[in-house]
Amino acid sequence: MPQFDTATFLPQLFWLTVTFACLFVVVWRYALPRMSEVMVARQRHIDSDLEKASGLRQEAEAVLADYEKALAQARSQAAEAVKQASDEMAAESARRHEAFGKKLSATAREAEGRITSAKEEALAHVSAVAGEVATAAATKLIGTRLPAEQVESAVKAAMRSRD
Amino acid sequence: MAAEQHNPLTQFEIKALVPIQFGQLDFSFTNSALFMVIAVTLATAFLTIGTRRGSLVPGRWQSMAEISYEFVAGMIRDNVGQEGRKYFPFIFTLFMFVLFGNLLGMLPYSFTYTSHIIVTFALAAFVFVGVTVIGFMKHGLPFLKFLMPTGVPIYMAPLIVPIEILSYFTRPVSLALRLFANMTAGHTMLKVFAGFVATLGVLGVVPLALVAALTGLEFIIAFLQAYVFTILTCVYLNDALHMH
Numbered sequence: 422m423p424q425f426d427t428a429t430f431l432p433q434l435f436w437l438t439v440t441f442a443c444l445f446v447v448v449w450r451y452a453l454p455r456m457s458e459v460m461v462a463r464q465r466h467i468d469s470d471l472e473k474a475s476g477l478r479q480e481a482e483a484v485l486a487d488y489e490k491a492l493a494q495a496r497s498q499a500a501e502a503v504k505q506a507s508d509e510m511a512a513e514s515a516r517r518h519e520a521f522g523k524k525l526s527a528t529a530r531e532a533e534g535r536i537t538s539a540k541e542e543a544l545a546h547v548s549a550v551a552g553e554v555a556t557a558a559a560t561k562l563i564g565t566r567l568p569a570e571q572v573e574s575a576v577k578a579a580m581r582s583r584d
Numbered sequence: 585m586a587a588e589q590h591n592p593l594t595q596f597e598i599k600a601l602v603p604i605q606f607g608q609l610d611f612s613f614t615n616s617a618l619f620m621v622i623a624v625t626l627a628t629a630f631l632t633i634g635t636r637r638g639s640l641v642p643g644r645w646q647s648m649a650e651i652s653y654e655f656v657a658g659m660i661r662d663n664v665g666q667e668g669r670k671y672f673p674f675i676f677t678l679f680m681f682v683l684f685g686n687l688l689g690m691l692p693y694s695f696t697y698t699s700h701i702i703v704t705f706a707l708a709a710f711v712f713v714g715v716t717v718i719g720f721m722k723h724g725l726p727f728l729k730f731l732m733p734t735g736v737p738i739y740m741a742p743l744i745v746p747i748e749i750l751s752y753f754t755r756p757v758s759l760a761l762r763l764f765a766n767m768t769a770g771h772t773m774l775k776v777f778a779g780f781v782a783t784l785g786v787l788g789v790v791p792l793a794l795v796a797a798l799t800g801l802e803f804i805i806a807f808l809q810a811y812v813f814t815i816l817t818c819v820y821l822n823d824a825l826h827m828h
Binding site for chain 2: 445466
């Protein structure tokens with residue numbers, strides 16, 4: 422086998438050393454630093470883009486939050502206005518209701534007073550009429566005119582016992 | 585003459601292209617040296633073209649160069665860890681040198697310098713010596729404890745220590761032999777089967793198909809052996825840095 426021809430060892434070793442050393446220098450001094458530089462730059466670019474994207478996202482979120490805050494504020498203002506208006510309306514309605522109630526009760530009281538006085542008047546007339554009727558009836562029955570005070574008190578007693 | 589050319593081992597012969605002599609010493613520029621130069625030139629071109637523009641979005645060549653970078657960097661990261669970063673240039677060079685040597689050998693009429701035991705052994709020995717030196721530099725004499733795994737009872741030492749010494753010194757041998765044997769066997773086999781193609785006449789299609797299939801296999805082996813050589817280097821380096 423040509424591989425075991427020791428005479429070829431030295432030139433192979435010599436050129437192996439030379440060529441390997443050349444490649445090593447290229448790789449060590451040029452290729453790897455260049456490649457890692459490019460890859461680091463790429464990674465940095467990606468990172469900065471991601472950072473930018475997250476910044477924009479935060480900004481958008483802030484805008485959204487502001488919008489929602491404004492919306493909520495407007496909503497609460499509207500609700501307050503509605504509440505105020507409805508309160509005013511309720512107060513007005515209550516006031517009118519009360520006034521009307523007062524007026525109504527005054528009218529009712531007046532009517533009641535009138536009814537009471539009419540009733541009392543009627544009742545007074547009733548006892549007088551009853552006395553007169555009793556006197557007339559007694560005169561017709563027994564022929565004597567009864568004294569007015571006696572008749573009056575008897576009518577009163579009778580009416581009282583009827584009550 | 586004809587028989588000579590059909591000898592499957594002829595392809596491994598070293599021929600001096602430019603004889604260079606320093607006294608008794610022979611530094612001739614041989615076919616092996618020529619292919620080493622070609623491999624280094626191609627590897628340099630591959631890495632230079634790939635990184636020349638250094639664009640943000642890599643093109644084809646840049647992508648390939650970056651894949652090889654990530655591949656070797658990943659091997660070191662997984663097998664050695666952070667401390668391995670220092671040795672990245674050497675390990676990357678080793679991978680490229682072996683890979684390009686193996687792949688160049690797949691070209692017809694080319695020469696596979698990794699099929700020579702002296703080349704693979706020189707690389708393996710360099711790795712072995714380097715890793716041992718790194719081990720002693722990092723741990724000092726306690727690096728010898730590497731030969732006595734922790735947890736082994738002391739009375740086992742007379743048995744374990746010689747075995748560990750043997751296994752430690754077998755590393756460069758197996759590393760060198762694996763690459764050399766794979767390359768030599770593969771190329772010899774291809775040549776043998778290729779020889780049958782002409783002699784069998786019409787039936788030669790069978791070995792021809794086999795050669796075609798084997799060529800594909802050899803491409804895989806060319807890559808795989810470069811990978812194995814590199815990853816074992818990483819494993820040995822890890823042992824030296826972290827002691828098991």
